[in-house]
Every structure is written in structure tokens, then in C-alpha cells.
Amino acid sequence: MLEQIIITIATAATPLLIASIGELVVERSGVLNLGVEGMMVMGAVTGFGVALLTGSPWLGVLAAIIVGALFSLLFGFLTLTLVTNQVATGLALTLLGLGLSGMIGESFVGLPGVKLAAIYIPGLTDLPFVGKLLFGQDPIFYLSILLTVGVAWFLFRTRAGLTLRAVGDNHGSAHALGINVIGIRYLAVMFGGACAGLAGGFLSLVYTPQWIENMTAGRGWIALALVVFASWRPLRVLAGAYLFGAVSIGQLHAQALGIGIPSQLLSSLPYLATILVLVLISRNKRLTMINTPASLGRPFVPDR
Amino acid sequence: MKTRFLTLAATAAALAFGTMAAQAAVKGCWVYVGPIGDFGYSYQHHQGLLQAKEKFGDELETSYLESVPEGADAERAIERLARSGCNIIFTTSFGFMDATNKVAGKFPDVKFEHATGYKREHPNVSTYNSRFYEGRYVQGIIAAKLSKAGVAGYIASFPIPEVVMGINAFVLGAQSVNPDFKVKVVWANTWFDAGKEADAAKALIDQGVDIITQHTDSTAPMQVATERGIKAFGQASDMIKFGPETQLTSIVDDWGPYYIERIQALIDGTWKQQDVWGGMKEGHVVMAPYTNMPDDVKKAAEEAEAKIKSGSFNPFTGPIKKQDGSEWLKDGEVAEDGVLLGMNFYIQGVDDQLPQ
Numbered sequence: 307m308l309e310q311i312i313i314t315i316a317t318a319a320t321p322l323l324i325a326s327i328g329e330l331v332v333e334r335s336g337v338l339n340l341g342v343e344g345m346m347v348m349g350a351v352t353g354f355g356v357a358l359l360t361g362s363p364w365l366g367v368l369a370a371i372i373v374g375a376l377f378s379l380l381f382g383f384l385t386l387t388l389v390t391n392q393v394a395t396g397l398a399l400t401l402l403g404l405g406l407s408g409m410i411g412e413s414f415v416g417l418p419g420v421k422l423a424a425i426y427i428p429g430l431t432d433l434p435f436v437g438k439l440l441f442g443q444d445p446i447f448y449l450s451i452l453l454t455v456g457v458a459w460f461l462f463r464t465r466a467g468l469t470l471r472a473v474g475d476n477h478g479s480a481h482a483l484g485i486n487v488i489g490i491r492y493l494a495v496m497f498g499g500a501c502a503g504l505a506g507g508f509l510s511l512v513y514t515p516q517w518i519e520n521m522t523a524g525r526g527w528i529a530l531a532l533v534v535f536a537s538w539r540p541l542r543v544l545a546g547a548y549l550f551g552a553v554s555i556g557q558l559h560a561q562a563l564g565i566g567i568p569s570q571l572l573s574s575l576p577y578l579a580t581i582l583v584l585v586l587i588s589r590n591k592r593l594t595m596i597n598t599p600a601s602l603g604r605p606f607v608p609d610r
Numbered sequence: 611m612k613t614r615f616l617t618l619a620a621t622a623a624a625l626a627f628g629t630m631a632a633q634a635a636v637k638g639c640w641v642y643v644g645p646i647g648d649f650g651y652s653y654q655h656h657q658g659l660l661q662a663k664e665k666f667g668d669e670l671e672t673s674y675l676e677s678v679p680e681g682a683d684a685e686r687a688i689e690r691l692a693r694s695g696c697n698i699i700f701t702t703s704f705g706f707m708d709a710t711n712k713v714a715g716k717f718p719d720v721k722f723e724h725a726t727g728y729k730r731e732h733p734n735v736s737t738y739n740s741r742f743y744e745g746r747y748v749q750g751i752i753a754a755k756l757s758k759a760g761v762a763g764y765i766a767s768f769p770i771p772e773v774v775m776g777i778n779a780f781v782l783g784a785q786s787v788n789p790d791f792k793v794k795v796v797w798a799n800t801w802f803d804a805g806k807e808a809d810a811a812k813a814l815i816d817q818g819v820d821i822i823t824q825h826t827d828s829t830a831p832m833q834v835a836t837e838r839g840i841k842a843f844g845q846a847s848d849m850i851k852f853g854p855e856t857q858l859t860s861i862v863d864d865w866g867p868y869y870i871e872r873i874q875a876l877i878d879g880t881w882k883q884q885d886v887w888g889g890m891k892e893g894h895v896v897m898a899p900y901t902n903m904p905d906d907v908k909k910a911a912e913e914a915e916a917k918i919k920s921g922s923f924n925p926f927t928g929p930i931k932k933q934d935g936s937e938w939l940k941d942g943e944v945a946e947d948g949v950l951l952g953m954n955f956y957i958q959g960v961d962d963q964l965p966q
Contacts, residue, residue: 307816307817310812310816311813311816314809314812314813314816317809318805318809321805408645408647411647412647415646415647415649415653416649416653416829416847416851417851418833418851418852509804509805513804513805513808514804514805514807514808514828514830514833515833516804516828516829516830516833516852517647518645518647518648518649518802518804518828518829519644519645519646519647519648519676519677520644520645520677520802521804521805521828523800523802523803523804523805523806524803525805554806554809555809555812555813558796558809558810558813558814559813559816559817561795561796561797561813561962562763562794562795562796562813562814562817563817564794564795564961564962564963566963568963568965569769569796569797569799569965570797570799570965573797573798573799
């Protein structure tokens, strides 16, 4: 049973983790994209649709990633090239995504989807207790862990990562050094979009293989909050996403056990616990300052 | 296509196409709490709209707002509809109750129909509801007959009378078969979040239930039940496609006949305030085919359904004790509708503490 519970937690945490990691890279480059929810739901509907029409969940995953990236390109064009307000544009992206996905998905409502199967390695998956946990989950779960480690490595161990962080901290100086600020931000925004799309695809292909309007149900916003509370550190995002998942699932179990704590309080616990823990681990103000991208949300217009 | 877009911007929607069909005799408007694509509660109301549209053709112009949050936004949305020339407005969720009455006071010439509520503060407000508890009682019987574990999982949304009543009816049905039957209740505190509903189903299954029933609106619990190889009941619509080998039956909300009746009354000029609570007898509550169960269970379910349909039996017939053991209904006493509509207590045997 414990194994099942941990797998359930991983399933709940994975979409948050993927979307958060993508947004983390975007924000590290100095761009605030509040359109995560919109990109996610677009990924969910295209992922579902493509998988349904082609019969291949993998093509669905691919389509979700591509559509997420393309959708974020719209945001990139508006905020980076036309220098519109990032907050307003991001919100508009969310509204557009929710509306557009509902329209695209109208004919998918009420159809059972195609599920991306969990992996199975003969011998290993059958191991007692750890088998299914380590070797029997859906492929995107493993991808999300790799993605987190990969992003952490990229940001803090590579030259390109340093450049990206420099762009996010002081775009003026970066520009003066000859770094292509806008180009890097475009790439970061598209990476964020691809991740949000993948997270959405996870929802409609693994978590609950079906299309329902607004099926992201606010997960994009939670992902955004996780990035801030994790003070822009990838491994803290991982911790935050799993903590959120654990408390979400834990409170359901607590209810089913009938321990007599009001369910409204239990339902708010994931939010409370995640905020509390992440605030505690980022108590060191200087460290938080260092981690906060100083140019976050500020428009950049290169002088000609 | 255009319509879909506009409905999402809840504030701007209704005004935009008030002129589309000038020749229509009546304009009917609907307010949904969820998206019409939920394949559950709001979907079924929208099916009702479509039925009415088909019936009246050009006579009826329709407009709807979906995903309207319960709360301050609801009042604004309903008022917009009222201003845009709707003659009759159906507000389809419990949480729209106060907003509906408030707007109704300002627009005495517009008819308001509020689903599942009990407040009629103005003569132009009617309330309507379906006796879903009748279906839940039948489900309880099926669950108790089929469950090997002797415990079913119940995914609930919010502790409002409608939901509490459903839980009680389910338990009564189960107890009529097996007095020791247990029900584990999990409150999702949402009507609609597929992921959370799936998580709730998984949590319940991990704790040993082998039948799932839900009072939330998505098909996710049905899918989880299928994956884990247990049985489940659908909600609001026939969800058999999501669990061909899982769904036992489903309570299908059929609002079409009511909508047609009320719009007809408005056209005929006979619309009057009323409080309608239709059940199986009136055809408001329909059970999806009984599937994935042995014949004797099916027979028991059909018998119970027939008994309720004929009007000779009400699930809330005493003796029934409240959860704390105090007497609620004496032997043979039948619960009054008013008590049911305000139900805020569990009956004996519910293994949960009711959130207050």
C-alpha cells in the first residue's frame, strides 16, 4: 500500500514539477510568464487530441511539447519583440489558452483517451516494494527527474547557464558584454512553454487520460508559486512539488481514515505546508537576494 | 465558435449576440458552474438546453455562460444576462442561490429558475431540483450486495444538503442489505478537478474500498477504478465509455423535460412561481443500464427502482437514527422535503465526521 501511495504522490507532483522547472528557467532569464496555466491546458488538449487521432500516446506527448513551445512563442513575440507588459500578456495567455483549448477540445469531450503506459522491465519491475516505484512508473516521471537535475546542472555548472543567469540578473550589462539578451530570452521562454506543454500532456495522457475543459484546474498557478517559494532553485522546486503532492495525497488518506479533522482545513494543508516549508528553507535573506533574478519582469529595449 | 469564445469572458458574453435572432419569441439563458465539457453536471444541464432548442426551434433563442464561479462573479454574470434581454434565466448551481434572488429583485419582469436551492424571495423566482437521493439509495443496495470488503468509497464535493442527503441515502440503501456496511467519505472540496478526484479515488482504493461512488463531476474516478480493477458508479451522465467493465450504473440527470415545460409555460403565459422536486417518477432522475453485476443484484436494484418510481416507497422512511444515536424518524415516518433540503446531519452508520 505504501508503494502505491508514493506512486500516487509522484503522479500528483510530476506535472507541477515539470511546469515549475520550465518557468524557473524562464524567470532565471529575467522574464515573468504568468501564462503557465494557459500553455499547460493547450498542451493537455493537443496531447490528448493527437494521441486519440493517431493512437500513439508518444506522438501526443510530442505534440503537447511543440504546442506549448509555439504558444509561448506568442508570449515571447509580444513581450520581447513588441515589449508589452509581461504580467498583462501572461495573464492574457492564460485566458486565451483556457478559451482556445475549450474550443479545440469540444469534440473530444466524453471520449476515453489513450494512456501512456507505465514502463515495464522484466525482473526489475517485479521486485518487491521498490520494483514498481523505481522501475514501473510512467516514462514522463523519469523525464521530470532528469529534467530537474539537468536544469540544475545547466544553470549552475555550465557557461551557457551562467550567461542565462547573467541576462536575468542584469540585462544591461549582459547586453554591453555582447550577449544576445533577446535571443536567450526567446529560447528560455520556449523552453518554459515546452515544459508547460509537457506538464499538460501528462495530465491528459497519464494522470487522467481524458479531455475535460479547464482540466489543469489551477496547477499552472501552483507551479508559478512553487518557483518563487523555492527561490528559483531547481532542487527546491523538486522538494516543493513533492511536498505539495505528499500533503495533497496525505490529506485524502487522513479523510478516508476518518481522523476527524475538518476536511476544509485538510484541503488547505498542501498550500499551507508548502508555503511554510519553502519560506523556512529560504529564510536566509542574502541567499534569497542572490537567487532572485534582478531583472525579473523588467522590459529590455536594446539601444540601437 | 464565436459563441464559445465569448462565453468564457463571463462579463462580456451576454451582450454580444443579443441581436442574433430577433424573431424568437423567448430568450432562455443558462448559467453553469462548470464547463459544458465536464461530461458531468454542467454537461447534462447543457444537454437540457439543447433539448429545449430542438423542441422550440426558432421560437427560442438561447445563450449560456459556463464556468461561472459561485460568489460575487455570479451576481454580475446573472445581471448581465438579465440586462441582455433574457426572458427566463436558469441558474444551475446551489451557490448561485443568493445571487439569483438578488438579481431577481432588480428585474421583476424576468423569470428566474434556480436549481437545487430553496430561496424564493421574489415572485419571479422558482426553484427546481431532482431527487437524486432516490438513485443513490439504489446504488447503496448494489454496493452492499457486490462489495466483498463491505466498505465503499464516497468522493464528495462540498458539505451542502444535496451532498449530505446523497451520502445518507446511499448508506440507507446499503444498510437495507447489510446493516454493518461501511462508507468511507473523502471531501475533495471541489466540484471539478479531475486530478484531485483521481487522487481521492486512489486514496480510497488504497485503504481497501472495492466500490467507488462520487458526487464530483468528472470521469476521473471511473478511470481510476477501471485501472485498479474495481467497480464504480457514474455521476450525472452515463459514463460507461470510461469504464465499460467498471460502471455499475449511473444517475443520469435529465433536465430537458423540465426546461421544455417551463419555457412552454412562459410562452403560454402560464408561468408561475413554484418549487419542483422531481424524481424517478417524473423522469428527472434516470438510472443508466445496470451493468457488470450478477442477475440477482440487478434484480434487486430494479425492484428498488420500481418501488421508488411507483411512489410507494421513499428511501427516507423511518425508523432512522441520526449519527449520534438520537432518533430522527419514527417507524414508518417519512422525512419532510424541507428537512431533506436543509440536511446538515448524518444518519447512523456513516463513518465520517460531517464538516461544519
